[in-house]
Amino acid sequence: MGANAAIFRTTVQGSSQHYIRTEAYDQNWLNEPEFVGSFSIPDTHSPDDDKVYFFFKERAVEAGQWDRRVYSRVARVCKNDVGGKRSLINRWTTFLKARLVCSVPGPSGVDTQFDELEDIFVLETKDPQNPTIYGVFSTSSSIFHGSAVCVYSMASIRAAFNGPFAHKEGPDYRWVEYKGRIPYPRPGTCPSETYDALHKSTKDFPDEVVSFMRQHQLMWEPVLPLGGRPILTQVTxxxxxxxxxxxxxxxxxxxxxxxxxxxxxxxxxxxxxxxxxxxxxxxxxxxxxxxxxxxxxxxxxxxxxxxxxxxxxxxxxxxxxxxxxxxxxxxxxxxxxxxxxxxxxxxxxxxxxxxxxxxx
Structure with a gap:
């Protein structure tokens, strides 16, 4: 859509068409993204918990206003998300994203970052809830050019989404870990009987959950690769x-x-x-x-x-x-x-x- 990037879904019921999307022109949701792949991966035994995972790279809002650094991301939405009732109408109420890290640990804690996601492959395993995720990354470094392959488990991706939220606060609006009270049901969970039998639809979510989701799309903890480093690097x-x-x-x-x-x-x-x-x-x-x-x-x-x-x-x-x-x-x-x-x-x-x- 030109300058207005979105994760967008339309559904047709009878003669009426319903759409839902990420917030328009809000860089905290999506900031000049380049989408790489999207995959439907079940979360539990219940289809109500099914999510779609999106892999992309974008300009990192947390790097600062003038820093044009690119980070790789994994984001997700619930398949049964229909938007909010009074707020986030026709907007995702379950959209969350986390940074995907692929780096080589270096001396004195300075890592060589492969920040730009090029491709993703989801390797099915015997357990449909836990495929193995392979990513190809390149460097945006001006010092050297190189590529790397990193491997991720769904357990580490889910751990990032179940961890602390990132939050912008203070006089200089720095990104910090959110330490306040997290509303119930936990933002980002799908309306299903697995965690919460009260809410049958995202339209039933309490106002404080929806208003929390307006401000908190980004998770604080990044997703690290298995083994803490790439399984393959090509720098020469x-x-x-x-x-x-x-x-x-x-x-x-x-x-x-x-x-x-x-x-x-x-x-x-x-x-x-x-x-x-x-x-x-x-x-x-x-x-x-x-x-x-x-x-x-x-x-x-x-x-x-x-x-x-x-x-x-x-x-x-x-x-x-x-x-x-x-x-x-x-x-x-x-x-x-x-x-x-x-x-x-x-x-x-x-x-x-x-x-x-x-x-x-």
Missing amino acids: APYMLKRVVVDRVDAEDGPYDVLHLGTDDGKVVKAVSVVKDNGDTEEIILEELTVFQSPSPILSMELSTKRQQLYVSSELGVAQLGLQRCELYGSDCAECCLARDPYCSWDGQTCSRYFPTSKR
Whole structure:
């Protein structure tokens, strides 16, 4: 909508149309956002608690009026949010957002921040309420260029939304942790029987809950990645990482998450992060494929585990890639094993695709 960014929903009931959106022209809600992805993720066993999560980057209001720093965000709304009755009419009453941090801890507490979210991938697990979230980030630093991949759990995202709120106060309007009384039901929870059987709809929320939500969209605690740091960083590479899809692969020694990363110059990088005995992680780049003949940014990637194919697009077209090329890893057992590709194993004669079966 031009300069007026919004998270917007329309529903049609009979002949009437109902819409709900974020507040217009209010930088505390959204401040020049660039949206990256949105996903429906269930919160509890009750569908009334279902939320939609939005991943984006925006100018950080908490960095100060004159600071044009960009932060990455995860925000959420309840699916059954219908707006308020007297206040926040046709506005979300459950919209909250938190900072998504991807940084490398540095000496004397100075972290190297990868602030700009480029892509997000939600890896489904056996538990639909707890997928694993993979994000590709780049730096907005003028000192160096680089990319990183960070992994987040839904537990840490929910913990940020269940934690303290950020609040602007004092003579210089600084952002601080809100220490006052939090109204009931807790702002940001959905109207459902899970937490509160009294309120059947967001229109039933008490006035103090709705007025609190007008002023408090931002959470105080950021969401930190698993392990406290990226699982993969690229700071000397001639390319920037732009897209990610992840395939959970069963290998002989258990499951691995294989990253397929699209670059800004038309390559696909296949990588895996392995936890070593001392608890550190090791990055292994398995392959670097030039997919398109002239360097053109990878725009989107789709994974078909059923067909064992990766579909990759750029402005030049669409390409189909097999997930593995085990035969390229040489013709003896040592070369096959030293490649450390979770897709591949030595079958006695050749390096070939590994399938977990009872037969060795």
